Amino acid sequence: MLTSAQAAPDRTGAGSIAPVSPAAEVFAIRDLTKVFGDEQPYIALDRVDLTVPSGEFLCLLGASGCGKSTLLNLMAGFEQPTAGELLYRGQRIRGPGKERVVFFQDAGAALLPWQTVQQNVEFGLRLQGQFHRDRQRRAEACLSLVGLLEHRHKVPSEISGGMRQRLQIARALAVEPDVFLMDEPFGALDAITRRRMHGALLEVWQRTRRTIVFVTHDILEALILADRVAVMSTGPGSRIAHLMTIDLERPRHPGDPRLGRYFEQLEDILHTAAPSA
Amino acid sequence: MALISSVSATSTTPPAAVPQRHPRIARRWRIRLRRAGTITASFALGLVVWEAMSLLLFGPFLIPPPQAVLRAFVPMSASGELLHDVTMSLSRVFVGYVTGGLFALVVGLLMGRIRLLHDLADPVLQFLRFLSPTAMIPIVVIWFGIGEVAKYSLVFWGTLFSVLISTIAGVLRTPHIRQNAALCLGASEAQIFRLIVLPSAVPYIVVGLRLALASAFISIIPAELLAADSGLGYLLQQSSMLQQTDRIFVALVMICTIGFVADRLFQLATATLLRRYLAVT
Numbered sequence: 001m002l003t004s005a006q007a008a009p010d011r012t013g014a015g016s017i018a019p020v021s022p023a024a025e026v027f028a029i030r031d032l033t034k035v036f037g038d039e040q041p042y043i044a045l046d047r048v049d050l051t052v053p054s055g056e057f058l059c060l061l062g063a064s065g066c067g068k069s070t071l072l073n074l075m076a077g078f079e080q081p082t083a084g085e086l087l088y089r090g091q092r093i094r095g096p097g098k099e100r101v102v103f104f105q106d107a108g109a110a111l112l113p114w115q116t117v118q119q120n121v122e123f124g125l126r127l128q129g130q131f132h133r134d135r136q137r138r139a140e141a142c143l144s145l146v147g148l149l150e151h152r153h154k155v156p157s158e159i160s161g162g163m164r165q166r167l168q169i170a171r172a173l174a175v176e177p178d179v180f181l182m183d184e185p186f187g188a189l190d191a192i193t194r195r196r197m198h199g200a201l202l203e204v205w206q207r208t209r210r211t212i213v214f215v216t217h218d219i220l221e222a223l224i225l226a227d228r229v230a231v232m233s234t235g236p237g238s239r240i241a242h243l244m245t246i247d248l249e250r251p252r253h254p255g256d257p258r259l260g261r262y263f264e265q266l267e268d269i270l271h272t273a274a275p276s277a
Numbered sequence: 278m279a280l281i282s283s284v285s286a287t288s289t290t291p292p293a294a295v296p297q298r299h300p301r302i303a304r305r306w307r308i309r310l311r312r313a314g315t316i317t318a319s320f321a322l323g324l325v326v327w328e329a330m331s332l333l334l335f336g337p338f339l340i341p342p343p344q345a346v347l348r349a350f351v352p353m354s355a356s357g358e359l360l361h362d363v364t365m366s367l368s369r370v371f372v373g374y375v376t377g378g379l380f381a382l383v384v385g386l387l388m389g390r391i392r393l394l395h396d397l398a399d400p401v402l403q404f405l406r407f408l409s410p411t412a413m414i415p416i417v418v419i420w421f422g423i424g425e426v427a428k429y430s431l432v433f434w435g436t437l438f439s440v441l442i443s444t445i446a447g448v449l450r451t452p453h454i455r456q457n458a459a460l461c462l463g464a465s466e467a468q469i470f471r472l473i474v475l476p477s478a479v480p481y482i483v484v485g486l487r488l489a490l491a492s493a494f495i496s497i498i499p500a501e502l503l504a505a506d507s508g509l510g511y512l513l514q515q516s517s518m519l520q521q522t523d524r525i526f527v528a529l530v531m532i533c534t535i536g537f538v539a540d541r542l543f544q545l546a547t548a549t550l551l552r553r554y555l556a557v558t
Binding site: 015055078095097098100101102104106109110111112113114115123124126127128155171175180250 | 289422452454455457458459460461463464465468472473476479553554
């Protein structure tokens with residue numbers, strides 16, 4: 001099921017990302033340490049090791065304040081490591097780049113409220129100086145992939161929260177990123193919409209084969225989505241407490257007893273990872 | 278009173294009276310009608326209070342009643358005297374406001390974006406802000422004399438601070454998430470400024486410009502009172518020396534009228550031209 005999924009046919013923006021061998025590591029993280037503040041230093045991450053292979057759907061799971069967003073911001077290039085190594089495709093990360101697009105929970109703030117749905121998708125292409133016709137075609141293809149084509153003339157305030165998240169996905173797809181970095185993107189949605197978004201995201205992932213790093217504090221969400229779950233210990237000085245491969249075919253159902261066994265294991269790990277709680 | 282009762286009658290019109298085919302349009306018109314009704318009622322009430330103060334409390338010399346002010350207004354406008362003063366005041370407000378607004382906009386955008394500039398300039402800005410245009414008149418008269426440049430610079434001063442402060446706030450409050458999201462999509466510093474920060478700051482800038490417009494109208498009068506040979510402030514000053522309270526009231530009503538109309542035009546223009554930037558998310 002997964003193996004049959006191939007990159008979606010792409011007529012316009014093809015080739016903007018250099019082809020890489022599937023085995024290559026997207027992220028190679030070694031002894032990564034992040035300390036905030038000078039006078040009263042707070043050690044957010046303490047010697048984190050993690051490798052993310054190409055095309056993987058990885059969930060970073062942990063309680064609030066465990067530093068999972070910090071790790072994601074480092075991967076995005078918004079923050080710089082205090083010590084250790086953080087490589088993206090073998091290169092040091094110097095800052096944000098369009099090969100690593102970040103999704104935010106607050107889509108209202110991330111999108112441009114003064115532009116239509118379509119213009120929002122075209123935004124990244126406009127930055128590259130693409131021609132109007134090409135932009136339009138590409139944006140329409142991305143919008144239909146997330147099922148927003150009929151809403152393309154509306155503005156973000158006129159569509160629902162779930163649609164705004166799908167718009168964020170379409171906007172990212174348009175610039176052909178290599179990696180999606182998602183910071184609890186569906187945390188503010190109601191349970192029903194969130195489940196629909198999981199389906200939509202997995203479909204996009206299976207068709208485009210991007211690498212996804214997905215931050216969440218919801219065990220079930222991680223189990224529904226991930227190839228691998230990285231459990232982070234509670235801060236200060238968070239580390240990757242455990243790495244678990246979820247060896248189940250998709251789509252996965254919350255009622256599946258095998259999922260329940262994974263759930264119990266993860267819950268145990270989270271408890272030992274957070275001794276103070 | 279009749280007006281007020283008719284207003285309340287409109288608001289309680291049962292929905293059954295509204296044509297069923299376009300309930301939304303009908304509702305919008307009913308709201309508009311009601312608003313027009315309350316505005317008219319408000320002014321009517323103001324006239325009644327004015328008349329009562331004149332007749333019952335202070336007498337027609339200290340507070341000339343509306344009809345006396347109207348009697349003074351007719352010859353003043355027929356001779357072109359009033360038009361001349363209004364034009365002079367308006368042109369001063371216009372020049373001072375446009376130059377002051379543009380200057381403050383540019384400086385405010387730079388201060389909002391360049392941290393060092395903000396940290397160096399903001400304390401002095403917060404310090405100087407307490408000098409009203411009136412406080413600046415004596416020194417401005419020495420610097421520029423009593424010509425037009427003096428008036429422009431006083432209105433400029435009156436416009437400056439509210440536009441500066443609101444522009445800086447607008448730039449600083451651009452959501453970080455929005456800027457970070459644009460960075461991820463490959464935006465350069467210049468693109469972030471032009472395509473993200475500037476549009477995000479529009480609502481703040483518009484508020485600052487609107488406050489400044491009122492402040493520009495307020496600034497011009499003391500300047501013309503103290504050092505001018507034309508304008509509405511000059512008209513006030515001359516009429517005061519001759520104890521012509523009716524002419525003073527004509528000037529006062531004119532100041533209110535042009536300020537009110539300018540503000541309404543400003544709102545209409547910004548709401549039309551910048552609608553998509555002013556919409557709340």
